[in-house]
Amino acid sequence: MKICDKSKKLEPILKKLGILYLFFWDDNKLSQRKGVRIMNKRIISVLAILLVVSGSLFANGSPEVSFFTGKVETIDLMNDIINDFNAQDNGFTVSQEYQKDASNIIKVKFASGEVPDIMTTYEQAYVDQGKYLDLSDEAWWDRLVPSMRDNCTDIKTGNQYRVCTNMTMAGLFYNKDIYDELGLEPATTWDQFVKNLEVIKEKRPDVTPLFIPGKEAWSLGHWIEFVPHGYIKQTLGPIESKLAMLNNESDKLNFGDPNGAMAEFARKLVELQDKGLINSDVLTATADNRTEAFVSGKAAMFSDGMWALGGILAANPDMNIGFAPYPAYMPNSKPVVLSAEDSGYSISASSTNIEGAKKFLTFLFSADNMKKYSEALGSPSAFKDVDASWAPKGFRDEVKATLNSAANIGFTNEKPAGFSGDDAGRMVQDLFAGTYTPEEFAKAYQEAWDNGF
Amino acid sequence: MKKRIDGIQLMSIPAAMLYGIFFIFPLLQGIRLSFTDWDGMGKAAFVGLQNYIDFFSDSRALGDIKTTVLFAIGSAFLLNLVGLIYALIMKNKFKFQAFVRVVIYLPAIISPLIMGYIWYFLLQPGRGFIYRAAEFFNYQIAWNWMGQYSHTIIVLILVNVWQYAGMTMIIYLAGLKAIPNELYESAKIDGASTLQIFSKITMPLLIPSIRINVVTNIIGSLSVFDIIMSLTEGGPGYSTESLSIYIMRMCYGNKTGYSTAVAMILFLLILVPVLISFKLTKSRS
Numbered sequence: 197m198k199i200c201d202k203s204k205k206l207e208p209i210l211k212k213l214g215i216l217y218l219f220f221w222d223d224n225k226l227s228q229r230k231g232v233r234i235m236n237k238r239i240i241s242v243l244a245i246l247l248v249v250s251g252s253l254f255a256n257g258s259p260e261v262s263f264f265t266g267k268v269e270t271i272d273l274m275n276d277i278i279n280d281f282n283a284q285d286n287g288f289t290v291s292q293e294y295q296k297d298a299s300n301i302i303k304v305k306f307a308s309g310e311v312p313d314i315m316t317t318y319e320q321a322y323v324d325q326g327k328y329l330d331l332s333d334e335a336w337w338d339r340l341v342p343s344m345r346d347n348c349t350d351i352k353t354g355n356q357y358r359v360c361t362n363m364t365m366a367g368l369f370y371n372k373d374i375y376d377e378l379g380l381e382p383a384t385t386w387d388q389f390v391k392n393l394e395v396i397k398e399k400r401p402d403v404t405p406l407f408i409p410g411k412e413a414w415s416l417g418h419w420i421e422f423v424p425h426g427y428i429k430q431t432l433g434p435i436e437s438k439l440a441m442l443n444n445e446s447d448k449l450n451f452g453d454p455n456g457a458m459a460e461f462a463r464k465l466v467e468l469q470d471k472g473l474i475n476s477d478v479l480t481a482t483a484d485n486r487t488e489a490f491v492s493g494k495a496a497m498f499s500d501g502m503w504a505l506g507g508i509l510a511a512n513p514d515m516n517i518g519f520a521p522y523p524a525y526m527p528n529s530k531p532v533v534l535s536a537e538d539s540g541y542s543i544s545a546s547s548t549n550i551e552g553a554k555k556f557l558t559f560l561f562s563a564d565n566m567k568k569y570s571e572a573l574g575s576p577s578a579f580k581d582v583d584a585s586w587a588p589k590g591f592r593d594e595v596k597a598t599l600n601s602a603a604n605i606g607f608t609n610e611k612p613a614g615f616s617g618d619d620a621g622r623m624v625q626d627l628f629a630g631t632y633t634p635e636e637f638a639k640a641y642q643e644a645w646d647n648g649f
Numbered sequence: 650m651k652k653r654i655d656g657i658q659l660m661s662i663p664a665a666m667l668y669g670i671f672f673i674f675p676l677l678q679g680i681r682l683s684f685t686d687w688d689g690m691g692k693a694a695f696v697g698l699q700n701y702i703d704f705f706s707d708s709r710a711l712g713d714i715k716t717t718v719l720f721a722i723g724s725a726f727l728l729n730l731v732g733l734i735y736a737l738i739m740k741n742k743f744k745f746q747a748f749v750r751v752v753i754y755l756p757a758i759i760s761p762l763i764m765g766y767i768w769y770f771l772l773q774p775g776r777g778f779i780y781r782a783a784e785f786f787n788y789q790i791a792w793n794w795m796g797q798y799s800h801t802i803i804v805l806i807l808v809n810v811w812q813y814a815g816m817t818m819i820i821y822l823a824g825l826k827a828i829p830n831e832l833y834e835s836a837k838i839d840g841a842s843t844l845q846i847f848s849k850i851t852m853p854l855l856i857p858s859i860r861i862n863v864v865t866n867i868i869g870s871l872s873v874f875d876i877i878m879s880l881t882e883g884g885p886g887y888s889t890e891s892l893s894i895y896i897m898r899m900c901y902g903n904k905t906g907y908s909t910a911v912a913m914i915l916f917l918l919i920l921v922p923v924l925i926s927f928k929l930t931k932s933r934s
Contacts, residue, residue, distance in 0.1 A: 299901075300901040303689050303690065303901060306689075306690050307689055307690060321688075321690070321903060322690070325690055325691055327690075411795075411882070411884070413882070413884070475775075476774075476775065476793070477773070477774045477775040477776070477793060479793065479795045479796055479884070479885050480773055480774050480775075480793065480795045481775075485776065613688075613902070613903040614902050614903055614904060616902065619902075622883075622884060622885075622886045622887055623886065625884050625885040625886045626885060626886030626887075626888070628885070629796060629797070629885040629886065629888070631885075631886060631888075
């Protein structure tokens with residue numbers, strides 16, 4: 197009763213706040229009991245209305261196609277392409293969501309059932325759980341470079357659950373001017389590689405011979421991915437190595453062998469550190485520091501993929517950049533270069549607008565859009581009918597020559613879900629910090645890999 | 650009267666619902682999941698106490714406990730020491746006192762993530778302003794602080810202390826102002842020295858403030874996440890990884906059930922200082 201009495205003064209104000217008025221007041225000054233009864237009825241009415249409204253919303257479904265990406269470098273470009281698509285009369289619109297930590301956030305989306313229609317994130321574990329739509333019969337494949345279709349093929353089922361738009365390469369970017377000045381040639385063996393770095397250190401003491409941005413664990417993980425994993429891939433072959441990793445065939449992978457590829461790789465890295473051939477701040481340097489040092493001529497070389505090219509050219513468009521493979525570091529092996537699929541697109545198997553998603557991807561994969569995409573990304577297109585100037589001609593020629601001279605390897609998509617490239621990179625941080633000897637490193641890597649399964 | 654109580658009870662329903670939905674339900678779900686092998690996507694199978702057993706043989710997790718506890722104890726000690734010194738200085742009036750107090754307190758209202766990045770850019774070996782300044786003046790402190798665990802943990806604690814000492818100071822300042830001036834005056838008349846006044850009057854009467862500060866600092870530091878993520882990302886390797894970061898990484902590393910069990914262990918770990926504080930408060934009252 198007191199509530200009603202006290203509230204008389206507030207009544208005009210609360211009347212304006214419709215929902216409170218609906219709950220507590222009545223124009224005819226009802227008795228308290230009657231008021232409570234009416235209040236209960238109105239609560240039920242409001243809840244019923246909410247139920248009907250929300251039900252109808254869910255029943256109708258969303259006409260929107262949601263696109264989820266973790267690729268920061270394509271946000272603006274994709275917005276332009278999406279705007280062009282939405283300007284057409286498609287009967288639905290496409291919206292883009294970018295998340296920096298996309299590979300983790302997609303997991304939350306899968307768990308909560310809020311799965312986007314199209315996504316750039318791709319994991320073997322999700323393939324195994326049937327999260328992606330089978331795209332094997334789509335017409336897009338006829339336009340793709342055959343090796344890229346192979347790279348997009350799930351080794352277990354033989355189906356394709358993603359379409360890559362680009363090819364990417366990873367290797368050693370070097371400052372051609374410094375190399376020319378010192379009369380150096382890109383190395384094909386590890387001994388030549390070390391010798392080159394020693395010459396740079398001696399003749400150009402103001403230059404860091406090899407810059408490693410070790411604060412970024414992913415960057416160190418790439419060294420493992422391209423060097424010791426690269427050796428395994430070239431010796432076992434692409435299919436055999438994928439199967440060995442997928443089934444954790446330790447006799448073939450041989451990670452823990454104190455004289456094996458992993459221990460030897462660790463020895464080589466420690467040698468570079470001990471000889472002062474890499475940056476002394478390897479554990480705290482970031483990728484930005486690396487780019488800054490390279491474009492300003494304070495670093496002669498670094499390891500990365502084509503995705504780093506855009507940042508370098510943006511900072512110094514006239515830079516004379518060379519590209520070389522990772523030198524052979526084991527007996528009877530060849531230099532290695534990553535030649536892999538990049539920028540893959542998948543459709544969710546649970547999408548409520550599969551046709552809409554396919555229609556948008558068809559629009560995205562048009563030759564015109566793919567040309568823009570390739571030039572913005574700074575990597576060659578995976579589509580045969582796209583002729584893009586994705587890098588200065590001299591650099592494109594260097595990349596072509598490298599691909600022809602070295603063993604081409606792909607990414608390790610078959611690694612255990614519980615042991616990421618980031619985890620591997622953290623182990624290299626420990627190696628640089630002196631926590632492991634090379635032999636201990638190899639043993640620890642084997643254990644971490646096994647535990648990941 | 651009865652109807653009035655009904656109305657009040659009705660109004661408490663939204664709050665109770667929010668508490669239930671956002672605290673009780675997730676807690677119960679967490680307890681349930683901690684007994685499963687859920688990977689975050691597929692079906693969860695009941696594994697009993699296996700996750701809890703695995704935790705105690707997980708060298709990385711045990712290392713993280715060591716880091717977390719060391720960070721909490723180091724932070725709590727220094728936060729209280731520095732906060733008390735600040736409060737003793739601030740107790741006396743001086744020019745620009747209000748301004749200085751704001752400057753000391755200001756870092757506490759800035760996101761620890763941002764603060765961590767700022768300190769990273771200041772301290773980064775070879776590049777940071779402080780590193781360069783030390784190098785310029787030829788001081789031998791320009792070491793690579795991320796190269797060794799002992800150096801890195803000290804840097805993390807110091808940044809945490811720098812950020813939150815102002816908050817500790819405010820509580821001590823309130824405690825100091827609550828001490829009657831008459832006590833100090835009579836002690837002075839009796840010929841007590843400054844040290845005697847501090848140890849026999851100030852410290853005993855500050856004990857409630859010390860309790861609050863120590864307990865809240867330990868609880869806050871045990872769940873540390875942001876500062877470590879921005880400064881070291883738990884590195885080099887996993888050497889400065891806290892238990893909170895470990896939980897997040899395990900959760901996203903397809904070990905969601907296990908990470909929930911670790912979260913329960915962290916919950917129990919934080920519960921220890923909370924229960925001690927309850928007990929101390931009870932005995933005090």
